[in-house]
Amino acid sequence: MIEYDYILERNEGDEIRIFKPNEKIGKKLPNLVLIEAPNDSGKSTLLNMIAVGFYGLRNSMNKNPKKAINPENIIPSLIEDMRHLVCDENQKLEFKIAIDTPDGEILITEKKKDKKEPVVYREKNGKRFPIAPERFNKEYRLIYDIPDRPRERLKEIIDELDRLYRDIAVHIGDFRDYLNNTLIEIKKYRDPEQIAKLEERIKKYKDYITKEEEKYKGKKALLGELEKYGALRFFVKYYIKYEEIKVRINKIKKSQKKVNKKKKEYEMILNNINSLIKNILESKDKIIKYINEWKYPELEPEKYKLEDAVSRISDIDSISDINNRIFVEQTLRRIERIVNDIIDEREKILKKEFVELEIIKKLLEVLREYLSYGDIEVPGTSKTLNDYFEELKKEFSAKETVQKEYETLKGIEKEISNILYILNKSIPLIISNLKKLGIQYKELSEVEEYKDSTSIDELEKTKESIENKLEEYSIKCKKYGFDDIKDIHSEIYKLEKEDYIKEYADLNEKEFIREIKELKKSIQKSYENIIMYKALLDSEKKKYEKLKTLPEHKYLKDREKIEKLLTVVQKIERKFKRTFPTYNSKLKSLDLKILKDDETFYRYNDHIGKYLGKKLKVIKYVDNQYEVEKIDLLMNTLYLKGGKIINMKFLGTGHTQEAYINTILSKDDPRKIIALFDEISEMDEDTLSSVIQKIRELYFEGKLIACVMVQKRDKEVVVKDLEKEGY
Amino acid sequence: MNFVKIEMSEDIKELLNNILEDELERKIVLRVLSEEDEEKILEELLEYLRHREGDTK
Numbered sequence: 001m002i003e004y005d006y007i008l009e010r011n012e013g014d015e016i017r018i019f020k021p022n023e024k025i026g027k028k029l030p031n032l033v034l035i036e037a038p039n040d041s042g043k044s045t046l047l048n049m050i051a052v053g054f055y056g057l058r059n060s061m062n063k064n065p066k067k068a069i070n071p072e073n074i075i076p077s078l079i080e081d082m083r084h085l086v087c088d089e090n091q092k093l094e095f096k097i098a099i100d101t102p103d104g105e106i107l108i109t110e111k112k113k114d115k116k117e118p119v120v121y122r123e124k125n126g127k128r129f130p131i132a133p134e135r136f137n138k139e140y141r142l143i144y145d146i147p148d149r150p151r152e153r154l155k156e157i158i159d160e161l162d163r164l165y166r167d168i169a170v171h172i173g174d175f176r177d178y179l180n181n182t183l184i185e186i187k188k189y190r191d192p193e194q195i196a197k198l199e200e201r202i203k204k205y206k207d208y209i210t211k212e213e214e215k216y217k218g219k220k221a222l223l224g225e226l227e228k229y230g231a232l233r234f235f236v237k238y239y240i241k242y243e244e245i246k247v248r249i250n251k252i253k254k255s256q257k258k259v260n261k262k263k264k265e266y267e268m269i270l271n272n273i274n275s276l277i278k279n280i281l282e283s284k285d286k287i288i289k290y291i292n293e294w295k296y297p298e299l300e301p302e303k304y305k306l307e308d309a310v311s312r313i314s315d316i317d318s319i320s321d322i323n324n325r326i327f328v329e330q331t332l333r334r335i336e337r338i339v340n341d342i343i344d345e346r347e348k349i350l351k352k353e354f355v356e357l358e359i360i361k362k363l364l365e366v367l368r369e370y371l372s373y374g375d376i377e378v379p380g381t382s383k384t385l386n387d388y389f390e391e392l393k394k395e396f397s398a399k400e401t402v403q404k405e406y407e408t409l410k411g412i413e414k415e416i417s418n419i420l421y422i423l424n425k426s427i428p429l430i431i432s433n434l435k436k437l438g439i440q441y442k443e444l445s446e447v448e449e450y451k452d453s454t455s456i457d458e459l460e461k462t463k464e465s466i467e468n469k470l471e472e473y474s475i476k477c478k479k480y481g482f483d484d485i486k487d488i489h490s491e492i493y494k495l496e497k498e499d500y501i502k503e504y505a506d507l508n509e510k511e512f513i514r515e516i517k518e519l520k521k522s523i524q525k526s527y528e529n530i531i532m533y534k535a536l537l538d539s540e541k542k543k544y545e546k547l548k549t550l551p552e553h554k555y556l557k558d559r560e561k562i563e564k565l566l567t568v569v570q571k572i573e574r575k576f577k578r579t580f581p582t583y584n585s586k587l588k589s590l591d592l593k594i595l596k597d598d599e600t601f602y603r604y605n606d607h608i609g610k611y612l613g614k615k616l617k618v619i620k621y622v623d624n625q626y627e628v629e630k631i632d633l634l635m636n637t638l639y640l641k642g643g644k645i646i647n648m649k650f651l652g653t654g655h656t657q658e659a660y661i662n663t664i665l666s667k668d669d670p671r672k673i674i675a676l677f678d679e680i681s682e683m684d685e686d687t688l689s690s691v692i693q694k695i696r697e698l699y700f701e702g703k704l705i706a707c708v709m710v711q712k713r714d715k716e717v718v719v720k721d722l723e724k725e726g727y
Numbered sequence: 728m729n730f731v732k733i734e735m736s737e738d739i740k741e742l743l744n745n746i747l748e749d750e751l752e753r754k755i756v757l758r759v760l761s762e763e764d765e766e767k768i769l770e771e772l773l774e775y776l777r778h779r780e781g782d783t784k
Contacts, residue, residue: 164739171759178765555769561776562769565755572752580746607745614738668736 006095024717032722036713053109189553231476
């Protein structure tokens with residue numbers, strides 16, 4: 001029995017209307033019932049309420065397909081009706097529905113006015129146990145449907161297969177995990193394959209170590225030889241450089257000394273020349289002074305010429321020029337001739353006077369000694385000594401002016417001789433000496449400049465750095481037992497014959513040092529590799545030893561078979577997860593573009609067709625019943641036993657509805673069914689009776705606990721108890 | 728597991744037989760769906776493979 005009651009309060013704006021169960025339908029219904037009633041008699045409200053009560057909204061596929069477990073594919077319009085019933089703000093619904101099940105339990109659902117969700121209970125022996133939606137869904141299958149568009153919806157039966165495939169995929173997935181875990185576990189036990197791999201790796205690492213050690217030793221030996229070669233070769237290089245720079249410095253120093261000596265000599269000569277020039281100038285000044293004193297008319301013009309001539313020999317350059325000297329000489333020679341003429345003339349006239357002056361001079365000298373006896377008369381003169389002395393003095397003074405002039409002329413002559421001597425003897429001698437020195441004044445300047453640009457200090461610094469390098473390489477050479485340059489040369493010659501040295505022989509020091517660095521790096525790398533491989537070898541050895549002590553897994557010998565099984569299982573999983581659901585979806589949508597050439601798909605369609613045929617079992621066509629052999633969804637064709645082939649379009653709507661409902665009810669599902677069918681009006685009496693027959697079968701088999709079917713009937717309300725024969 | 732035990736009707740068995748490629752695939756699916764102990768299923772499948780290999784040798 002289905003016992004129910006409800007209050008539906010609807011706010012219609014101007015009033016609150018209360019709806020209660022239709023009295024003609026009643027509050028108690030048989031478990032299998034067909035309600036025929038006019039529109040607005042509450043039959044659909046009853047179906048919606050039962051569906052909501054048994055978690056139709058919570059578990060429908062349309063509501064929340066991810067959360068829903070084994071969801072029923074309730075059509076959207078019914079979902080909307082259910083939602084409207086419980087969620088509309090202007091409606092408040094309270095209900096209670098209780099279904100007596102054939103196994104003595106009562107399935108109760110209650111919804112309070114202020115709650116949106118119903119609560120389902122199972123009552124047995126007076127005790128109530130709540131059933132959560134998930135739990136409910138595991139035990140009960142709510143079918144709520146309007147069998148409209150039955151032909152198309154036959155395809156929806158395939159949804160049932162999708163769910164089946166999903167379940168199979170889950171089972172297969174679990175088994176795949178089990179196989180994977182078993183294989184992992186086998187590996188954790190004694191694994192001969194792993195042992196063989198480890199043995200191979202151990203051998204490989206040993207080989208690596210041997211090769212790397214060989215490389216390491218080879219490179220080390222080469223480094224030793226190269227370092228020795230480098231020490232010797234660069235010792236020689238710096239030795240030569242050192243010698244060169246030493247010679248160069250000495251040479252420069254010597255050259256500097258020579259230059260300095262020359263310079264000194266030159267300076268001395270220069271001083272001489274300057275002193276001679278000074279001498280010439282003094283003589284010239286005296287000559288001019290004498291000329292000026294006595295104002296000889298013949299000499300007056302010559303003094304200017306002399307001045308001019310002497311001005312041409314004012315320095316070493318001008319005096320070195322013979323033309324200048326000749327010019328001065330000619331001038332002097334002219335003056336000399338004039339002076340000589342004057343002297344000759346004077347000498348003729350004054351020769352006697354000069355003798356007298358000499359005598360007077362001598363007398364005066366004698367008398368001066370006896371002036372203390374001035375009063376004594378000088379014999380033969382009748383004059384005293386003093387008077388006589390004074391008289392002689394006066395005479396001497398008169399004769400002395402003439403002598404002075406003469407002396408001046410002699411003086412000029414002497415100065416001229418002096419200048420001529422300088423010009424003709426001293427200066428040529430000095431010039432000749434300068435030539436002997438082999439250097440000109442300009443050259444001396446150049447030597448000075450050369451000294452400045454190649455700073456001895458710089459060279460000394462370079463020498464010092466070469467010396468340091470030489471010292472450094474010398475220590476190294478000594479380390480290798482070489483301290484004699486000849487031995488070093490001989491060793492280098494020997495080494496350079498070796499092939500491994502040849503490629504380094506042309507490198508300069510920088511390149512050589514770089515190569516040595518690279519070689520050292522490479523040696524370090526080899527060393528690190530050896531350490532790494534040894535560590536890996538140790539680790540693999542430990543694993544190997546450990547693995548050898550492990551027991552064998554019981555499936556060790558079957559590993560290949562398990563791997564093969566795993567491959568097949570994965571393939572099956574792919575089929576049930578992707579391939580078959582894709583085929584199903586294509587069959588429903590008839591979108592066959594991609595699958596046109598896929599023979600497997602067409603074979604699949606054939607198998608599905610046979611399966612659906614078995615589900616349908618029997619259909620009514622015209623006035624006869626036929627066993628269905630196959631439904632070809634692609635061709636929309638039914639293959640019937642006896643060879644009849646009919647297009648599904650030729651089936652009456654009622655017959656198709658029957659086929660559809662029967663198929664839904666025949667689903668392979670262990671859950672107990674609560675079936676609700678709205679608007680089954682397309683079916684005629686015979687067709688409906690066939691459906692009712694199916695429902696009764698399921699009810700009596702215990703597979704169905706309640707079925708409410710409603711259809712429209714004008715004017716009156718009829719409630720048919722379908723449990724009864726002949727209802 | 729949150730799925731309902733699959734009732735293996737004859738129709739479904741036949742469908743699965745048809746859509747699966749070979750005996751091993753069928754055997755795997757049917758044994759796995761039986762929900763028996765996985766180790767037992769594995770033993771059976773290994774036995775089947777051993778037997779099959781024995782046949783082919």
